[in-house]
Amino acid sequence: MKLILLLLLFACTIQAGHAQASLANSITFGVHSKTAPLEWRSNGVDQGFNIELMNRIGQLSGARILIRRKTFQQLLTDVHSPESDIDVVAIVSPVSIDRQLSQSDPIYATHAKAYTLQGKAFINSWHDLAGKRVAIKKGAFVDVYLSDQEQKFERVDVDLYETGFQLLIKGDVDVVLAENFVARRLLPFYPSIRSSSDPLIYGAFNFVTNGKNAPLMAQINDALRQLKLSGEYDTLVNEWFGTGREKVDLTSTQHRMLWLATLVSIISALGTILTVYISRSLRKRTQSLKVELNQRLQVESQILKLSQQFQSVLNGIPHGVTLYNRECECLWSNDKNNQLLQSPDFYFNHGQTFQLKTTLTEVLNTQKSLTADMSYHTQFWQLQIHPIDMDQAVILLEEATEQHALRQANNESSRLASLGELSAGVAHEINNPTGLIIHSIAFLNHAMNDLKPAAQCYLQQNPFWSVAGLEPKHAISELEMSCSTIDDAANRISRIVNDLKCYARPNITSEYQVFKLNEVVMVSLRLTANQLKLFRLECHLQEPAPELLGDAQQLQQVLINLIQNACHASKPTSDIHSSLITIGTSTLANSACLTITDTGTGMDRATLKRITEPFFTTRRSCGGTGLGLSVCSRIIKEHHGEMQISSQLGVGTQIKLIFPLASTSIEDSKQKIESDSRYN
Missing domain, CATH: 3.30.565.10 (Histidine kinase-like ATPase, C-terminal domain)
Known part of the structure; x- marks a missing residue:
């Protein structure tokens, strides 16, 4: 039993030794990109120019190449760490700046340029980026290039170029500085983005590693030079990029060129005959096109004149005419009082504040025109909103202060006319009884003057005589005062009646x-x-x-x-x-x-x-x-x-x-x- 255990332990030790030897003879190649033809994966197999080039270097160096995928930021961190499980990474470096890592000879040239939305202005130089929001991939060769450069634009760091493209579509950035091969892969997925400049930064792909792997980088450089001298490097370039320095057989090339020249001569002769025929056809077509062009120029001139006349009419209208879309964007305006539509002091006559977005959406949804009376400080306006289609409406704004004042004056005149007719009728009805009162009071005053002596005489005959429970002298004084009060009140009524008559009387x-x-x-x-x-x-x-x-x-x-x-x-x-x-x-x-x-x-x-x-x-x-x-x-x-x-x-x-x-x-x-x- 002990013998079996010793044999197993010995076998495990031999296997561990083989594993360590295998690891010692392997190079771990860190990959982060999914960009063909550099690094990509098809049916679970890692492929690409850098991967195949690294495998050939491993064959020449007698080392096994291990592919390990990580994010770009993780690869940047690992390649700087001596304890990392990543040995080599393929990274683009600016041609004028060396990274602080051990790097190989240039592998393949590339460049970075500006990308913007379709329709934006072309970027001719770095000066055109001034004041713009520019997306830059953190740690990429563009970032390395700009680390010591003066930047007159607002920098927006992103983790991937694709993140920059997404921010560009959202409007969060104005420009993306991206490496050429990555951008070529992304553009089919973002058709609204285009290349907007010539190359702004030139760079080259290099294999880089940390300082402890400097001997390993020397081996990679030796193998890379052998591949370039043998022509295998050019074969790989031609395979993945379609260009390269291929070895040429001069003799066979001369034969091929002779046959090619003969074929070109025959094609040229046919081309000459075809050119003569096409030239004659083109002359005829040119003449007809000139006639058609003159006709179109005349029609365009008439259309332009009509458009200018129509524009002059719209600009000459004293009322505001404005065209809005559903997003409340002003598409056209003759700039007449258009600012009122955005003012918080512009409200409906019934008191509700006018909200342009809400009212416009309601009109477009219902497809029904709106006409309303509006107020702005001491002015009055008439607002009309008419839908043109499902997403556009025209707004007409007309000042109606004078019309409002005329309506009020008309209402007041009607009311005063009615009141005048009523006053004339009331004055006529009151005048008769008032005249009777005044006439009766005058009679009573004369009667009181005649009754005073009779009252004095009767009082002497009957000392205990009283009038309405009052002493006669006091009672007569009260009667005189009552007559005077009634006379004053009647005269006042008479004055009011006369005022009413004057108010209602028409002027001649x-x-x-x-x-x-x-x-x-x-x-x-x-x-x-x-x-x-x-x-x-x-x-x-x-x-x-x-x-x-x-x-x-x-x-x-x-x-x-x-x-x-x-x-x-x-x-x-x-x-x-x-x-x-x-x-x-x-x-x-x-x-x-x-x-x-x-x-x-x-x-x-x-x-x-x-x-x-x-x-x-x-x-x-x-x-x-x-x-x-x-x-x-x-x-x-x-x-x-x-x-x-x-x-x-x-x-x-x-x-x-x-x-x-x-x-x-x-x-x-x-x-x-x-x-x-x-x-x-």
Whole structure:
């Protein structure tokens, strides 16, 4: 039993020795690429120029070649480590820079150049890379070349050239610097990428190893030189790359060249005959092509002219016209207010903010046109979106501020007209009972004057007489006060009715006459002197006085109302610091201006918006009816005037009335009459 164990131990020792001898006589060749014809695998068998060359070197060196595949970064790490299980790696080195590893003679030349997406500009030199994002394989010969070079581009490190191509398609880089053989393999899989430069870096394939294997590299170089001298290297190059230095038999080559020259002569003669025939055909074809070319040039000229006219029409349109695709990219625009579509202050009239992407997608999905009223600050716009196809739509943008104002004015006119008709009816219905009340109160006042002596006489006869439970003298005083109160209230009702009639009464323009604006001011001041005496008053009247065409009494009514409003808004005091009211007249171009300014309480924005509305007043508790400024507004419009109001709380109010001068109004009336007569 012990003898058997000793025999087994001896056999194992012999096998281990053979294994160590086999490992000692082997070279581990690290492979990382899948690029034909350098290193690749077919049906599980490692093939390629470098692999076959390394196998021939192993045969000449008496060593077995072991192929081991690893990633490129692992091979770079292993080849620098003395403890690595990799002996040799085939790597490209720049022709002007040596790696710090032990390397062989050059195996095969290659180069690197720039690759970009189809349609991008050609890269003529390194200067064209300035400012671009460039993908570079970490540790590759391009990386080694650039390690000591100034870089004016943004470098993006990748683990593989294929990773760089994928980033290029995504748009994360602009250029990929790739080795030629690898790029030739990848381009069929990435048709949107193309070669965009001449070679930028030249390099050569070398076998490299770490310092401890320097003797091994000497053996590889000796074997490589033998293969080049024997012609086997050229055979391998021709086999894998289709070129190489083959050995030539001169005699057989001369015979082959003679037969080839004869064949070429025959082909040349046939070619000459064919060339003559083709030349004649080409002359005829050239003539017909010239005629066709002239016709096409004429048609293109007409199309270009029509296109320019169409472009001029689109550019001349005052409204915005923009063409968008589904990705919300602007395909064309006449640059008219196109920026509003991206503004956060551009929203629908009902209050919803406009989102271009959302609205455009909805229109394209439904294939239904959209028309909406929009707002931007104080402006109003009409937006139209019309789908052209499933992925494009045209957006029309038209300012509608003036139309919006006209609609509001029309609505206000309709409302005021309805209110005027209602006011006239109400005034008519109220006027009759009010007249009866005033007439009855007048009768009661006269009766009270006659009853006073009779009451005194009867009181002497009957000292205990009372009227409605009151002492007669007190009762008569209360009756007189009640009569006075009823009379005041009835007169107030009568004034309101008269204001309503004035508001609803149509103006008869044929009764207009020329008058001086300064006279209207002086008459109004005399009629309001009792109220103005409590305030400081300044008048600045232009001389000669501006002349207007209209109704002087109606404008007096307007000015009196404005003076009374200024007095109500101001606080009277007895010193020199009392409120100031200023009235002035002036002319500007073809217009006359009447300005009333006070230093009273002023008005806020909400009050300013409603100041000319019928029945709106801030003095309801003091007896205001809200019809004064409404009537004034109507009178000013009938005189083709304009009322501008500016006010600030605690500072005061300024009202400016602007009317056309009498000369301008008369000239406009003559032109209108002449136009109407020609039309009739």
